[in-house]
Amino acid sequence: MRKRFENIFWFVIDNGPTLLTIGFASYVIALAQTSNVPTAIVLQWVLAILGLLAVSELVERLRKIRSIEETTKKTLQVIENKFGERASSDNFFFKRLPRLDTYLEKSSSVCLSGVALQRTIRENIHVLAQLLKDGANVRVVIVNPDSEAAKQIVGAGINYSLETLKANAQSTITHLSWLSALPESKGNVELKFIDEQPHFNIIAIDPEKETGIIFIEITSQRWVSGSRPRFELTPRRDQYWFSYFKAQFDKIWEDSKVVSLKGAPNTKI
Numbered sequence: 001m002r003k004r005f006e007n008i009f010w011f012v013i014d015n016g017p018t019l020l021t022i023g024f025a026s027y028v029i030a031l032a033q034t035s036n037v038p039t040a041i042v043l044q045w046v047l048a049i050l051g052l053l054a055v056s057e058l059v060e061r062l063r064k065i066r067s068i069e070e071t072t073k074k075t076l077q078v079i080e081n082k083f084g085e086r087a088s089s090d091n092f093f094f095k096r097l098p099r100l101d102t103y104l105e106k107s108s109s110v111c112l113s114g115v116a117l118q119r120t121i122r123e124n125i126h127v128l129a130q131l132l133k134d135g136a137n138v139r140v141v142i143v144n145p146d147s148e149a150a151k152q153i154v155g156a157g158i159n160y161s162l163e164t165l166k167a168n169a170q171s172t173i174t175h176l177s178w179l180s181a182l183p184e185s186k187g188n189v190e191l192k193f194i195d196e197q198p199h200f201n202i203i204a205i206d207p208e209k210e211t212g213i214i215f216i217e218i219t220s221q222r223w224v225s226g227s228r229p230r231f232e233l234t235p236r237r238d239q240y241w242f243s244y245f246k247a248q249f250d251k252i253w254e255d256s257k258v259v260s261l262k263g264a265p266n267t268k269i
Contacts, residue, residue: 095227097215100203101127106134107206111249113141113194114201115153115219116168121175128179132187140176141249141256144193145169153197173259180261192256207246210235214245 100120104110104127112120117140121128128138143149145166154162173191180189200219206212214233233242 093229093231097230100124103205103213108136109206110138111204113249113252115143116172117142118168118171121172125175132182132185135186137187138189141192141194141252142169142172144195147195149195149197177261191259191261193259194256202249204249214242216245
């Protein structure tokens with residue numbers, strides 16, 4: 001609501017003098033043509049119109065100055081973040097992951113690692129299905145819901161019960177089983193269990209390519225209200241850390257246990 005009032009205010013400031021000038025000019029022209037108005041009165045109206053034109057020009061200059069100030073502030077912030085002592089954490093971390101479908105489209109490799117990943121799989125199930133039809137490979141690692149690690153996670157960093165964690169894991173298994181059974185699939189879906197508590201979730205999309213991207217989501221050591229920190233990495237901009245987290249996923253995958261999706265319950269999505 002406040003933003004709306006600000007927009008209305010600046011619209012009036014920016015356009016008020018111009019609209020008044022047009023209105024006065026139209027009125028004077030109509031008045032001169034329809035009645036016998038003394039020249040002195042007409043001159044007064046002309047002076048008023050010229051004054052409005054001057055005010056309109058002044059407002060336009062102020063608007064340009066305001067625009068220049070805003071652009072300068074943004075430029076200085078970018079320079080400070082890039083060349084200053086350190087980047088602002090508010091600019092590096094973000095509270096929510098962006099929509100993944102735009103990143104997933106036309107990718108050929110998707111690597112996911114996390115506690116249960118049920119939301120990530122569920123929200124992108126149809127995109128993943130299309131990727132598999134196009135021949136993509138999807139690898140997923142989640143925590144073994146029957147492991148001691150699952151109990152530790154529930155006791156420390158996640159605000160839900162062990163039963164909920166198991167249900168979330170089963171949801172992921174069900175969705176992946178459905179994907180693996182797609183008759184027109186040319187790709188491959190693999191699932192593995194890990195028996196330890198992850199320190200972060202990994203979403204790696206085309207990590208072998210120069211156009212790849214990795215999203216890292218820091219998991220909570222203790223549950224507190226609010227969003228968890230997340231950040232993104234690209235191979236060109238973040239060469240070292242991109243390679244580091246890519247290697248992390250590869251090692252996690254190597255150390256995890258294969259889960260067969262054949263015969264697992266799957267429901268039509």
